[in-house]
Amino acid sequence: MANVQEPKLISGNANRPLAQAVARRMSMHRGITVGLVDARVERFNDMEIFVEVFENVRGEDMFIIQSTSNPANDNLMELLIMSDALRRSSAARITAVIPYFGYARQDRRTKARTPITAKLVANMIAEAGIERVLTMDLHAAQIQGFFDLPVDNLYASPIFALDILHHFQKMDDVMVVSPDVGGVARARELAQRIKAPLSIVDKRREKAGEVAEMTVIGDVAGKRCIIVDDICDTAGTLCKAAEVLVENGATEVHSYITHGVLSGPAVERITKSVMKSLVITDSIEASAATKAAPNIRIVPTAPMFAQAILNIWNGTSVSSLFETNTLEPIYEGFYTAA
Template sequence: MAYTSEPKLISGNANRPLATSVARRLSMHRGMNVQLCDARVERFNDGEIFVEVYENVRGEDMFIIQPTSNPANDNLMELLIITDTLRRSSAGRITAVIPYFGYARQDRRTKARTPISAKLVANMMVEAGIERILTMDLHATQIQGFFDIPVDNLYASPVFALDIKHHFKDGLEDVMVVSPDVGGVARARELAKRINAPLSIVDKRREKAGEIAEMTVIGDVKGKKCIIVDDLCDTAGTLCKAAENLLDHGAEEVHAYITHGVLSGPAVERVTNSVMKSLVITDTIEASDAVKNCPNIRIVPTAPLFAQGIINTWNGTSVSSLFENETLVPLYEGLYHL
């Protein structure tokens, strides 16, 4: 149903810059000043989270912007407590905008006596009072089925396609999209189709967790500008090794497009010293100073996509229309000249 009042935004502390950018984009779309809801989300001395909303939200269509990135547990609890606050304040509908969905890598039992944490997190969100989820590039798309509420999973590949067409416009015929593992082929194929490029795969074999024993390149990458595409990059070990492997197989240069730049531990140092020409990430996770200052890391904004997704959710129109170039290009026309 379409709500008569304007959508209201509230943010936790996980990624305030993104929430502010979304509010700014909404202001442009609505032709009026859209601000984040006046609230405080803070911690007591013992680490407990406290939330207080300073404005009336009764009957309002509320959107909580809060990725559950590092520290995942703190940010998840913030999301749940904000939700409970809004529910007890008689909000009309509560939608969680979760640019990065933490615990998504724990989507199945990999061995005996292990949890399916993604399902547990889904249960907690629904029980808290969230009625709809808007997220981006879930690590495993079947997580949508863990919820008994609507889940809209946006994709970064349409935006990456615009970025690639802009930055590689003089040599697009030499571009090859590479999946860093067999499991990511569908994601890589989608991007390859959008830019009309061939597809290659790096097949990796592990002897034990965290250690790669062997990498095999499937496809002819000789003389190609290879673009590795994946949903997230954590410590960047696999990514940097895949880049070296591609160059060893004759690739002209290697770039990477990753949706979620987790970039923990030695990741930034590895990327800085790697053979990759560039690593492109989105701002679904707030970038650290080290990431911002890294010369070969570039950040693509997602605020235009999330702002339009919020508007479409609010007024009851199609969210999947954001996957089409006809809808997407106008949102990014100030950034890309195609």
């Protein structure tokens, strides 16, 4: 087998700006140019996906950077086909770097005769020849158990903690809010990192997509509230939660959401909402409308993913990136903790 000198990155069409940013960060760490492997990922006239890799990858440690975001089916198929192309080209190991893991919300059977699509996707990824998965803020932690291969699940909360400490400065009136009971563990983790109290918005749905009633558990009067969640899709629940918090006496409402799906009327709703700011990561490539929105801000994940890829390649700890203190030097130049 060839002597592997450097990890090699390849990207599909889902989020090329993030892939290029990861390559730039790795170049800084390694002191040499780390670029994306020259390849084409195209469509035939009937929209079938075709992949051709123009560089030799025999015996190489390959990392495919590809979120399975909208259009989820196309981006998932690109990932699988790229993996097959690399496997048939004798790559030594293939790691899928999936910043946003699509279909994660279908992780269990909520009623009769429904699929567990997250498990199906896990099976497809394994069958395509992928040997390891690197992702961030899975919608449900148990999805790691759907894979019969190593899965490293990074967390956005250390990045969010750095961002909050940098932008909020005075922390004595800050309160972290979970938008539902199911997200309490995620919100509690961030609250512990920034040493803030925790509140919960309890929501009840009459049917899917519609929130019938919201109740605030905890005293938010006079507080600057930070709503924490992993996914913001149409933003209906998020905007309503912000309104309820203001009605209960919150002075400001900010939101920190890992994956900004922001489909349909989401950006318009957020722009017109009472939220002072929405902070998302670049795990999903932002649309022009998202970038132009005055109260939406995007924080980078490339420094974290670049370091995680290097740690996997070197065989060192990935869990070290769960700590804010570890990320602080990686994000030097982005944030200075107060």
